[in-house]
Amino acid sequence: MKPNGKLALVVLGLTSTLAIGYAQLRSYQTMPSANATPQExxxxxxxxxxxxxxxxxxxEKKLWEGALTGMIAALDDQFTYYTPPEDNEMDQQALEGKFFGIGATLTPTNSDGTGASITELLPGMPAQQVGLQIGDSIVKVDGADVTKLTLTKVVQKIRGAENTKVKLEIDRGGVPLTFEITRKEVIDYAVYSEILPGNVGxxxxxxxxxxxxxxxxDKAIKEMSDKKVSKLVLDLRDNGGGLLCGGIYxxxxxxxxGNIVSLKDRTGRETAPGEAFDSNCFGSARASKTDYTGKMVVLVNRNSASASEIVAGALQxxxxxxxIGEKTFGxxxxxxxxxxxxxxxxxxxVSNEWLTPKGTSIHKKGITPDVLLEDSRFPKVVTLAGTGATAGEKIKVTIGGKELELTADKEGKFTYTQVAERKPTKEGTRLDLEGDAILKKGLEVLNQN
Structure with a gap:
């Protein structure tokens, strides 16, 4: 059953989501109260x-938000943070997994977090249906340049009310293209599943x-059962975490x-084995006829964090x-x-430290895989930045045996970012069964006696 009640997070970071407004911040008294401390x-x-x-x-809003973020910054804790109203509403949409948009996953185009490029198209959604492609860089939304906006701001502009239209101008390998897309309800998927050759889940x-x-x-596990899968790959790579009870589930x-996880608070108190964190969320496993009991491996990388590490730690x-894979984030x-x-x-x-079933703290340490292997799915990206040249000057550099010519801007700056090529996949799967070293090793381990 789906847990409810108090929300607990074990998440590395949140993705950009949509905002439609903010509530007015309260005004505080203009004169110090008589019993206020000197600091107040x-x-x-x-x-x-x-x-x-x-x-x-x-x-006034800017002053108060600055005060709040400054107070939190004094903790020097990257995982304690305040989310402003306009971004919080977007976070809530991400948490619900339902919103109105085009059905595309975006990532920043530029190294400073600005711009937006398409990294994934959800099947059957408007973005895929109109012909957008992975790698397309979004240049304008409804006529407004978005190349210098943060990813959050770009997403805000793209999402909107159901059945309304949004106009995107994109760059595809230097070719400008324009698409008019009707927004539809998007149900973001947290879980993706398929059956690989050899009936491996x-x-x-x-x-x-x-x-x-x-x-x-539940749906994915039922699919494995219906297909009589006895060997399974659980892929947690690039999963930065989220709901504590989601990881436990x-x-x-x-x-x-067996135990799954325990929590330790500021007093040093540690939750007892099996203690309830929520009405349907416990620190220990509970047998169910729907449990997958076949052979399995878990894939992780350096971006597997928080709830992902809870799952990997519990199964290990x-x-x-x-x-199998890289040492996790920690x-x-x-x-x-x-x-x-x-x-x-x-x-x-941040209110608790969590421990693996053996009582291990993985904070700032990570989980060491049983089989260490570098993630080979994406080629290493080469970036180059320089300054001091004359405006318009041509700078020649050689990268990977290829000679490139860069042009300095009006301030004498020049930059270059290598565009990673997507590896082709076999028909019937979106996975690279040969070039993905971690997945390939996982399949080898599953097939060992």
């Missing part, structure tokens, strides 16, 4: 001075930050007994599966989420 009085006086006397008027968990994961995981689908410590803390802040924002606060 100082804060209020500085705030009042900036608001009333600073040469250039500053929005393949289940990829893309994210745990999606409430659809529970139903989608996935681990439990492959375990009939319980001797349920061989872990995020061994969990956040409590305050999602009903008065301004519409959200606070994710």
């Amino acid at each position: 009085q100082t804060f209020q006086e500085i705030y009042n001075a900036i608001k009333n006397e600073y040469l250039t008027p500053v929005e 393949y289940v990829q968990v893309r994210t745990f930050y999606n409430k659809q994961i529970f139903a989608q995981m 996935v681990a439990d689908a492959f375990l009939s007994k 410590d319980n001797d349920r599966a061989k872990i 995020k061994g803390v969990a956040q409590s989420v305050i999602n009903d802040l008065p301004d519409g924002g959200k606070l994710a606060l």
